[in-house]
Amino acid sequence: MSEDEVFDAEEVYARASWKKTLFTLVLFVAVALLAVFAISMGAASLGMGESFRVVLAQFMPTEEVSTFAQVVVLQLRLPRILMAVITGISLGVAGAAMQGVLRNPLVSPYTLGLSSGAACGAAIAIVLGVGVLGPGRYIIAINAFLFSLLTMVIVYGISRMKGTSIETLILAGVAMGYLFSAVISLLKYVSGHEELREVVFWLMGGLYTSRWENVIILIPTVLILTTILMRYSWDLNAMSAGEEVASSLGINVNRVRLTCLTLATILTASVIAFTGVIGFIGLVSPHVCRLLIGSDHRYLIPCSGLIGALLLLASDTACRTMISPTEIPVGILTYFIGVPFFLYLLVRRKRRWWQ
Amino acid sequence: MVAVKLEVSDLNFGYNGKTILDGISLEIEKGDIVSLVGPNGAGKSTLIKCIDRILKPQRGTVYIDGNEAAQLSSKDFSKMVGYVPQSTTEVFPYTVFDIVLMGRRPHIGWRVTGNDVKIVSRTLKFMGIEEFASRYFDELSGGEKQKIAMARALAQEPEVLLLDEPTSNLDIKHQLEVMNIVKKLVWERKISAVMAMHDLNLASRFSDSIVMLKDKKVFKVGDPKSILISENIERVYGVRAEVIKDSKGMPYIMPIEPV
Numbered sequence: 176m177s178e179d180e181v182f183d184a185e186e187v188y189a190r191a192s193w194k195k196t197l198f199t200l201v202l203f204v205a206v207a208l209l210a211v212f213a214i215s216m217g218a219a220s221l222g223m224g225e226s227f228r229v230v231l232a233q234f235m236p237t238e239e240v241s242t243f244a245q246v247v248v249l250q251l252r253l254p255r256i257l258m259a260v261i262t263g264i265s266l267g268v269a270g271a272a273m274q275g276v277l278r279n280p281l282v283s284p285y286t287l288g289l290s291s292g293a294a295c296g297a298a299i300a301i302v303l304g305v306g307v308l309g310p311g312r313y314i315i316a317i318n319a320f321l322f323s324l325l326t327m328v329i330v331y332g333i334s335r336m337k338g339t340s341i342e343t344l345i346l347a348g349v350a351m352g353y354l355f356s357a358v359i360s361l362l363k364y365v366s367g368h369e370e371l372r373e374v375v376f377w378l379m380g381g382l383y384t385s386r387w388e389n390v391i392i393l394i395p396t397v398l399i400l401t402t403i404l405m406r407y408s409w410d411l412n413a414m415s416a417g418e419e420v421a422s423s424l425g426i427n428v429n430r431v432r433l434t435c436l437t438l439a440t441i442l443t444a445s446v447i448a449f450t451g452v453i454g455f456i457g458l459v460s461p462h463v464c465r466l467l468i469g470s471d472h473r474y475l476i477p478c479s480g481l482i483g484a485l486l487l488l489a490s491d492t493a494c495r496t497m498i499s500p501t502e503i504p505v506g507i508l509t510y511f512i513g514v515p516f517f518l519y520l521l522v523r524r525k526r527r528w529w530q
Numbered sequence: 531m532v533a534v535k536l537e538v539s540d541l542n543f544g545y546n547g548k549t550i551l552d553g554i555s556l557e558i559e560k561g562d563i564v565s566l567v568g569p570n571g572a573g574k575s576t577l578i579k580c581i582d583r584i585l586k587p588q589r590g591t592v593y594i595d596g597n598e599a600a601q602l603s604s605k606d607f608s609k610m611v612g613y614v615p616q617s618t619t620e621v622f623p624y625t626v627f628d629i630v631l632m633g634r635r636p637h638i639g640w641r642v643t644g645n646d647v648k649i650v651s652r653t654l655k656f657m658g659i660e661e662f663a664s665r666y667f668d669e670l671s672g673g674e675k676q677k678i679a680m681a682r683a684l685a686q687e688p689e690v691l692l693l694d695e696p697t698s699n700l701d702i703k704h705q706l707e708v709m710n711i712v713k714k715l716v717w718e719r720k721i722s723a724v725m726a727m728h729d730l731n732l733a734s735r736f737s738d739s740i741v742m743l744k745d746k747k748v749f750k751v752g753d754p755k756s757i758l759i760s761e762n763i764e765r766v767y768g769v770r771a772e773v774i775k776d777s778k779g780m781p782y783i784m785p786i787e788p789v
Contacts, residue, residue: 184651184663188627191664278621406640413632415622416682419615422584424635424686425608469666470622473640 195474198467202481206260209485213256213492217499219247226252250387255495258385258449259488259505261393263456265446267483268401269439270457271464271476275411276435277341283458284443287348288326290452291355293444296322297377297451298359302366315377316448323444326351327436339429380451380506382491389449400442401480407435408472415470455509456483459517466520486513534596535560535722536581536690541590543573543580550576552746554590558690558739563716563723565733568743569767574726575616577743578692581724582613594690608636612683614693618667618675626662626670626678630654633685650685657681657711673704680711691715693725697732705729709736730783734758735776742766754781764789 214230215223221244229240229248266284273282284290296318299305304314330351334344363374410431414421418428447453460483464475490508497503536558543551551573558564566574579585581592583599592599594610602610612633620629630653634646654660657677662670667678676696683691693712697705709732716723727733733740733754740757742749744766750757758781763771769785776782 184627184654184660185647187663188631188647188650191625191627275622280621409632409635409638409640412624412628413635415620415624416618416629416632417615419579419584420613420618420679420682422604423582423608423611423613423683423692424632425604425606426635427604465623469628470624471628 191469195468195471195478199474199478199481202478202485206481206484206488209488209492210256210260213259213488214248214252216492216496217247217252219243221247254387254390255382255385255491256488257390258382258393259491260484261390261397262382262446262450262453263460263482263484263487264401264480265393265397265442265483266453266457266487267460267479267481268397268404268476269443270459270483271461271472271479272404272407272411272435272439273457274461275415275470275472275475276432276439277345278415278417279341279345280462281458282345283454284439284447285452285454285457286345286352288330288350288352288355289323289348289440289443290447290454291352291359292326293319293323293447294378294452295355295358295362296320296325297448298362298374301373301377302362302370320444320448322355323447324440326355327440331433331436339432376504377451378506379504380447380453381494381504382450383495383502384449393446393449396445397442400438401476404435404438404442405473405476407431408476411435411472412470451506453487453506453509455513456486459513460486463517463520486516533560534558535562535594536724537593538577538581539591539593541577541580541587541592543576543585543587549746551580551587554743554748556741556748556751558722558724560722561716561720562738563712563725563736564739564741565725565727565737566741566743567727567730567733567766568749572743572766573746574743575694578613578694578724578726582611582692583607584613605636608686610688611690611692612686612688614676614679614683614691614696616694616696617672617699618679620667623666623668626659626665626667627654629667629678630681630685633682636686649687650681653681653684656684656715673700673707676700676704676708677711680708684715689721691721691723693723695726695728698728705732712736730758730763734781734783735778755779758783 215221215226225244226248229244232240270283273287274280297315300315300318330344330347333347334340337343363371366374410426413424413426414428414431421428460479461475463482464478468474468478486509490512491505494505494508495502534557538554538556541551541554554577566577568574576585580587599607627650630650631642631646634649638646654663657680659674659677659681662674667675696708700708712723713736715721737754739751740754741751742757742762749766750762758773760771760773763769763783768789770787770789772784772786773781774784
């Protein structure tokens, strides 16, 4: 320990809080800067200047821009960038909330079977052409969304039979994930060429279908759900010390668990319904944040969301520019970018907490 | 004037058709340290958890300051009763300060006030662990962790402190430190403490009153001198024991052999 170490606990706390606030702000700025950078990147050679003029022209009608640039920036790039940010936030926030509420570092929307459930719903819609709410434009998204929710209902229902134990819930989620994967394999096996291709694309996830109408539905949904989850920060903090301690701190453990899981599930389901399966971000974002700023959920939830946005936006921008004019599905690249980054943090940081 | 702080009346608890506690009644006075003793499975920890509403008894009532505990909101109840578990594990990295700050949960909304920070800081000082404030919980030893769990319960500013075998995982120095803290706390803040205890000699030295549990029921209640006698120990634990007096005249138990 160094000589000038401060032992005044109040000051220690004030300093730590300031650091975490600063970290949150830095992340926020980083996401904004990356988004600005991403607007000017793409197959069509539009420089940063021109891209900006297009965006500015929306607010100042005096600016002259070409229709081509307008379509590229406003109809293709901007909704896609926003979609990457929103999806990253959703998955990061949902991952942090799920890990916190279940006290388990391995939990993510993926491990709880939500992604497989969504994929199964989507595959049914693609291959069999049937949706839960009948046919229509959003048949795939709606099916994926509802199957994801259904998965959580089943998983939670099973855990209820065993006194709402966390272990049962996680194992039931893993098992359901396998079951849905089997259904997907079966559907892939019986499907025709076109459908197979579409299912495979959905399973890899991608943001290439991003449209303004999706973005406009998702922005308020994600903001509201994230805000509500953040209000549970203290309960999540207390619950990480165990159910008994949480309960002695006046927390209704079962109710908080059910509420947070439901919110996180809706959050996940509503984005992956549009993007397809995007793994890893929900698992890794909370860990990256914990390694950097600790586990206080007041900071962890927003930072995990922002880290998720950074990772996904970086991956997606790389996806659509690396071998342009074609692109790699973002689901693949999130692993290529995310895993080395995560492993680096894991090995470099001295702190360990999974004994 | 002696006030009854906590009263347990005819409490029954069991699960899967198996009774764990059968008709437990107790009165705990303000400013008292009470030890619950008895063999494994006698229901000491279960009774602590029933009092703290962590477990829901099938029958019976807990009164605190004459109010029925079950009628209080969980938040109000948690302002009055603090709980220290037998051992604490944190899955995720939290600093010591953050963990103790969780004890303020019953008192705060979302924002931490300067007052909360002061209380946490004062509690850390009281426990002599302020230099750990910025350390991570999992880097600390068992004894230090136990003190931090106590500090969290103290930050709740409870009037009754429940401790589940507070010394069972500790070395002798930390055992004495933890017990001294309980004693000082009860004395300075005029609160009551109820502890589940395995170590009869620590219970003898530090308790005002001892509750002996046997076969799901209260076997005997009284001060250490009258309860910790060979006859009771043989009947409750099935162990022949010699009881001698320590330098302060308190009973010191030396187990000889099982009967």
